[in-house]
Amino acid sequence: MLEDQKKIIIAIDGHSSCGKSTVAREIARKLNYIFIDTGAMYRAVTLYCLRNNIIVNGIVNTEKLVANLGNINVSFKTKPDNKQVDIWLNGENVEEEIRQLEVSQNVSPVAAVAEVRHLLVALQQEMGHAKGIVMDGRDIGTVVFPKAELKIFMTAGADVRARRRFDELTAKGVQVSYEEIKANIVERDRYDETREESPLRRADDAIVLDNSNMTREEQLEWVIDRVKNM
Ligand code: DC
Numbered sequence: 001m002l003e004d005q006k007k008i009i010i011a012i013d014g015h016s017s018c019g020k021s022t023v024a025r026e027i028a029r030k031l032n033y034i035f036i037d038t039g040a041m042y043r044a045v046t047l048y049c050l051r052n053n054i055i056v057n058g059i060v061n062t063e064k065l066v067a068n069l070g071n072i073n074v075s076f077k078t079k080p081d082n083k084q085v086d087i088w089l090n091g092e093n094v095e096e097e098i099r100q101l102e103v104s105q106n107v108s109p110v111a112a113v114a115e116v117r118h119l120l121v122a123l124q125q126e127m128g129h130a131k132g133i134v135m136d137g138r139d140i141g142t143v144v145f146p147k148a149e150l151k152i153f154m155t156a157g158a159d160v161r162a163r164r165r166f167d168e169l170t171a172k173g174v175q176v177s178y179e180e181i182k183a184n185i186v187e188r189d190r191y192d193e194t195r196e197e198s199p200l201r202r203a204d205d206a207i208v209l210d211n212s213n214m215t216r217e218e219q220l221e222w223v224i225d226r227v228k229n230m
Contacts, residue, residue: 005227007033007131007132008131008132008148008149008150008227008230009128009131009133009135009145009147009148009149009150010024010033010133010135010148010151010152010223010227011135011136011140011141011150011151011152011203011206012024012134012135012136012137012140012151012152012154013137013140013141013142013151013152013153013200013202013203013206014136014152014153014155014209015154015155015156015161015185015189015192016161016185016188016189017161017162017165017185018155018156019154019156019164019211020136020154021037021136022216023211023216023220024037024134024135024136025037026216027134027223027224027227028133031132031134031227032132033132033134034085034127034132034133034134035085035133035134035135036076036085036124036127036128036133036134036135036136037085037087037136037137038124038135038137038138038140038144039107039136039137040087040098041074041087041120041123041124042110042111042116042120043087043098043099043103043104044074044087044088044089044094044098045072045110045116045120046106046107046110046111047089047094047097047098047103048068048090049065049106050102050103050106052068054068055106058105058106058109060106060109060110060113062113065110065115065116066113066115069115069119071090072090073089073090074088074089074123075087075088076088076127077093101169101176101180101184104184104188107188108187108188108192108195109191111138111192112191112196112197113197117139117197117198121139121143121144124137124140124144125144128144128145138192138198138200139198139200141202141203141205142198142201143198146203149230150227150230151203151207152206152207152208152226153202153206153207153208154208154209154210154211155208155210155211156210156211156212158182158185158186158189160212161185162181162182162185163178165181165185166178166181207226209222
């Protein structure tokens with residue numbers, strides 16, 4: 001029985017926009033675990049930078065960012081319905097705002113700053129100390145929890161990912177072009193995989209989940225099967 005199993009750490013890493021957070025959130029709900037979307041934390045720091053002129057014309061003023069780290073408070077709060085966890089930045093719920101394309105377009109260089117990573121990784125490790133957590137990101141199985149009991153590396157073709165993200169944004173009424181979305185995804189993959197500080201890579205002991213042709217239900221079942229077989 002899933003409920004009787006010892007609580008573990010589930011690390012989900014992978015490419016941008018391949019549905020990591022959706023799967024991670026559903027797994028957490030099913031197992032009654034905490035779900036943490038670490039990308040949201042890097043996005044919140046990026047939003048702070050955009051609002052405070054730390055990023056100007058796509059250039060991050062690293063010195064100013066590092067000097068401001070003490071003023072950036074990022075946390076997660078559960079909604080009153082107890083179902084969703086929102087990200088807060090300095091006392092403000094920024095869950096919606098961090099998903100905007102402007103944040104997506106500026107987050108990679110912020111996530112490449114070593115001091116930013118050290119701060120957020122320490123927070124993430126603190127959140128997982130009692131286990132019973134599903135965390136998704138780029139370096140969870142390699143850096144944050146190298147001893148996680150279950151590591152999954154998720155991916156899907158760039159076209160599939162761009163189409164999904166495009167459909168998601170247009171359904172919300174956001175005006176974007178498919179080409180713009182796809183370019184952003186390809187660029188973020190490149191940036192994430194080639195940066196010096198904690199580049200995106202599959203941990204040696206992570207299992208690959210390519211969901212290009214899988215439904216949400218199939219993905220959930222795939223992960224739950226792995227949890228059951230532990
Ligand atoms: O998963 P996402 O697209 O919301 O992540 C936003 C950015 O943050 C992405 O470009 C890579 C970066 N990121 C990271 O470097 N490390 C993580 N653990 C999570 C996200």
